[in-house]
Amino acid sequence: MLEHYEKEFDGKNVLVIGGAGFIGSNLAKKLVELGAKVTIADAMIEGLGGDVYI
Amino acid sequence: MKELMKNADIVFNTAGSIIHTGAKKENLEFDSNINFTSHTLFIEACRQVITENPNKKLAVVYIGTRDQYGKVPKLDLPVSENYIPKEFTDYQSISKRAAEEHYMMLHSSLISDKIDRLKVSSVRAINTYGPNQDLNCGAVVPTFIKKSLVGEKIELWGGGNVLRDFNYVDDVVEALLIVAISDKTGGQTYNLGCCIGKEGMETPIGKNLTTIKGLAELIQKIADNGIVEEKPYPSDRAAIEPGHCCSDISKIARIGWLPKTNLETGLKKTIEFYSQNKEHYLRNIKNIPFGDLKREYQSLKTEIDKSISDVLNKGWFVLGENVEEFEKEFSSYCNKKYGVGVGNGFDALLLTLKALGIGRGDEVITAVNTAIPTAMAIKAAGAKPVFVDINRDLLIDINKIERAITPMTKAIIPVHLYGQVCDMNKIIEIATKNNLEVIEDCAQAHGAEYHNAKVPISSIGCFSFYPSKNLGAYGDGGMVVTNNKELYEKLKIIRNYGQTNKYLTEIEGHNSRLDELHAAILREKLKKLDYKNSLRKEKATLYNSLLSGQVELIQNNYNIKNVCHLYVIMHKKREALMDYLKEKGIGTAIHYPIPLHLQPTFRYLGYNPGDFPIAENSSKEIISLPMFPELKDEEIKFICKTIKEFNELTN
Numbered sequence: 055m056l057e058h059y060e061k062e063f064d065g066k067n068v069l070v071i072g073g074a075g076f077i078g079s080n081l082a083k084k085l086v087e088l089g090a091k092v093t094i095a096d097a098m099i100e101g102l103g104g105d106v107y108i
Numbered sequence: 109m110k111e112l113m114k115n116a117d118i119v120f121n122t123a124g125s126i127i128h129t130g131a132k133k134e135n136l137e138f139d140s141n142i143n144f145t146s147h148t149l150f151i152e153a154c155r156q157v158i159t160e161n162p163n164k165k166l167a168v169v170y171i172g173t174r175d176q177y178g179k180v181p182k183l184d185l186p187v188s189e190n191y192i193p194k195e196f197t198d199y200q201s202i203s204k205r206a207a208e209e210h211y212m213m214l215h216s217s218l219i220s221d222k223i224d225r226l227k228v229s230s231v232r233a234i235n236t237y238g239p240n241q242d243l244n245c246g247a248v249v250p251t252f253i254k255k256s257l258v259g260e261k262i263e264l265w266g267g268g269n270v271l272r273d274f275n276y277v278d279d280v281v282e283a284l285l286i287v288a289i290s291d292k293t294g295g296q297t298y299n300l301g302c303c304i305g306k307e308g309m310e311t312p313i314g315k316n317l318t319t320i321k322g323l324a325e326l327i328q329k330i331a332d333n334g335i336v337e338e339k340p341y342p343s344d345r346a347a348i349e350p351g352h353c354c355s356d357i358s359k360i361a362r363i364g365w366l367p368k369t370n371l372e373t374g375l376k377k378t379i380e381f382y383s384q385n386k387e388h389y390l391r392n393i394k395n396i397p398f399g400d401l402k403r404e405y406q407s408l409k410t411e412i413d414k415s416i417s418d419v420l421n422k423g424w425f426v427l428g429e430n431v432e433e434f435e436k437e438f439s440s441y442c443n444k445k446y447g448v449g450v451g452n453g454f455d456a457l458l459l460t461l462k463a464l465g466i467g468r469g470d471e472v473i474t475a476v477n478t479a480i481p482t483a484m485a486i487k488a489a490g491a492k493p494v495f496v497d498i499n500r501d502l503l504i505d506i507n508k509i510e511r512a513i514t515p516m517t518k519a520i521i522p523v524h525l526y527g528q529v530c531d532m533n534k535i536i537e538i539a540t541k542n543n544l545e546v547i548e549d550c551a552q553a554h555g556a557e558y559h560n561a562k563v564p565i566s567s568i569g570c571f572s573f574y575p576s577k578n579l580g581a582y583g584d585g586g587m588v589v590t591n592n593k594e595l596y597e598k599l600k601i602i603r604n605y606g607q608t609n610k611y612l613t614e615i616e617g618h619n620s621r622l623d624e625l626h627a628a629i630l631r632e633k634l635k636k637l638d639y640k641n642s643l644r645k646e647k648a649t650l651y652n653s654l655l656s657g658q659v660e661l662i663q664n665n666y667n668i669k670n671v672c673h674l675y676v677i678m679h680k681k682r683e684a685l686m687d688y689l690k691e692k693g694i695g696t697a698i699h700y701p702i703p704l705h706l707q708p709t710f711r712y713l714g715y716n717p718g719d720f721p722i723a724e725n726s727s728k729e730i731i732s733l734p735m736f737p738e739l740k741d742e743e744i745k746f747i748c749k750t751i752k753e754f755n756e757l758t759n
Contacts (some may be wrong), residue, residue: 059290063322071121072121072123075239076242077122079240079278080281081120081281084281095109
């Protein structure tokens with residue numbers, strides 16, 4: 055099902071809030087793979103995603 | 109945030125989506141801020157972006173949590189999206205649910221205003237696991253993986269028989285993408301999980317439903333390490349005993365999502381990721397430094413780098429705008445009229461004594477347990493240090509000050525050690541009665557308060573900006589703050605060769621100036637001082653709660669705001685404990701191992717061992733544990749666990 059939608063993200067501007075966190079960082083990486091223009095916003099609070107390994 | 113949203117076609121808000129700071133009251137404000145207040149502000153920004161830009165189209169996906177169903181009776185499982193919670197287990201779930209309702213209200217209110225350019229949906233995630241998760245976040249999969257990788261025992265309270273459903277992060281990401289892009293998802297909430305209807309619990313997709321025990325055994329098998337142990341549920345934890353969890357995913361299945369990753373496959377990928385990146389993810393457990401200024405720099409890098417390059421580009425390095433501004437900013441932070449930047453904390457004391465005309469033939473009283481520079485500055489000024497014993501809080505004993513006063517005494521230097529504040533009312537009373545100056549050594553107490561007033565409490569305070577201080581430069585620095593105008597003017601002359609005008613000197617001076625580079629850095633850091641102090645306080649509170657009953661804690665019995673420069677405890681077997689902690693990779697220090705009257709330099713004063721019994725005894729028991737704003741809670745827990753282990757081994 056998703057394959058059908060994957061191309062929809064190509065060229066889209068996508069903002070991921072909490073993009074340095076666990077779900078956010080995995081989501082952002084996938085979006086980039088799909089050709090989206092990704093912006094990440096994150097409070098970088100230590101222990102709440104502020105220490106992500108990229 | 110609005111600017112970012114204006115340019116976006118789709119916004120995913122994952123903020124605060126999975127971290128569970130627990131059902132603790134003290135976290136209420138923090139949890140609600142992340143899980144509710146920040147979302148409310150975000151929702152308002154969405155509304156404004158849509159209404160202010162007539163052609164703007166936007167899809168917003170909120171990542172919520174299944175936790176918002178609260179505690180669900182087994183008979184009600186699996187829960188569908190319209191399940192009404194019966195009992196909430198913690199504040200986070202309540203604020204999460206409230207935030208989600210706000211998102212949905214935003215959608216419906218715009219629809220009723222005939223605006224269909226905004227589509228808002230929510231995805232209720234369950235136990236998501238996978239690479240890039242913080243192993244210390246407290247969720248069950250990362251916790252078990254961490255324990256397995258370091259070979260620690262996995263303890264299963266109550267046997268671990270409760271059921272949980274799990275989703276691999278790639279599946280969760282796919283669900284978010286589908287919900288974002290599908291047509292009919294506006295105003296809708298979707299469960300994630302692995303069961304379709306009641307029957308789904310018998311045949312969960314990808315075996316993603318298991319007991320906690322089943323999960324622990326699977327992780328242990330894949331990691332090929334660790335021990336699983338079943339334990340009865342302790343009675344004091346019964347209140348937070350978790351129930352079964354399981355969501356019905358029929359609704360999201362209808363728009364084309366099903367989990368693809370089998371639990372075992374997902375765990376294999378996850379464990380492989382952490383095994384390969386062990387050095388990063390498990391480093392905290394291996395080595396906890398006593399202090400770590402690299403972490404501090406990383407937390408402020410952008411601001412610090414800019415302030416440094418601004419100074420370099422400006423090309424003015426000694427006694428310029430930054431020093432002047434910082435003198436104003438810091439003295440006003442301390443609620444004092446004047447500030448004079450000097451070379452270091454030692455000079456702050458020395459120059460103050462000189463400016464006050466204290467020198468040869470005079471005596472200055474200070475605590476016997478303090479850093480060497482306090483007493484050395486008195487000696488350098490030509491005066492004689494006179495020591496006074498301390499209390500069990502390791503600060504100067506106010507009841508012993510008066511008997512140390514002689515006709516030669518000119519000043520008292522109380523030292524606000526470790527971030528605490530001396531009992532200043534009494535000290536000021538004694539000083540006033542005996543016509544003595546009070547010079548407060550505030551080197552360890554930036555921002556500390558006594559009866560709600562910031563130090564210095566008297567008219568003169570001397571600060572150090574040594575790198576490890578609560579407010580520290582990247583080298584030496586110091587300041588005197590005061591309400592005494594005469595002293596202020598004199599200090600400005602003394603720090604600069606005694607020059608009253610350029611190339612004219614009328615009094616003996618020094619070369620002791622805070623430089624522009626450090627002043628610029630300190631101005632940036634001052635903005636964060638209260639925040640960093642509040643982090644120190646949180647760390648100290650955690651230490652106190654975990655160490656109570658294990659060691660002797662240092663406590664004040666009057667109204668102060670301790671800024672926790674150091675976290676000092678007392679232990680009868682200090683040396684052995686320090687060795688044990690060192691073996692476990694934990695850095696410690698002693699502040700201070702030798703009371704000043706027993707230091708070779710001060711032998712000439714004629715004191716003997718036994719003169720200051722409390723200082724001497726406590727100097728054999730005190731130990732400073734790691735304490736800095738960037739220290740992680742997990743590290744503190746590890747330190748406290750290690751101390752407990754030591755106590756059990758040695759008792």
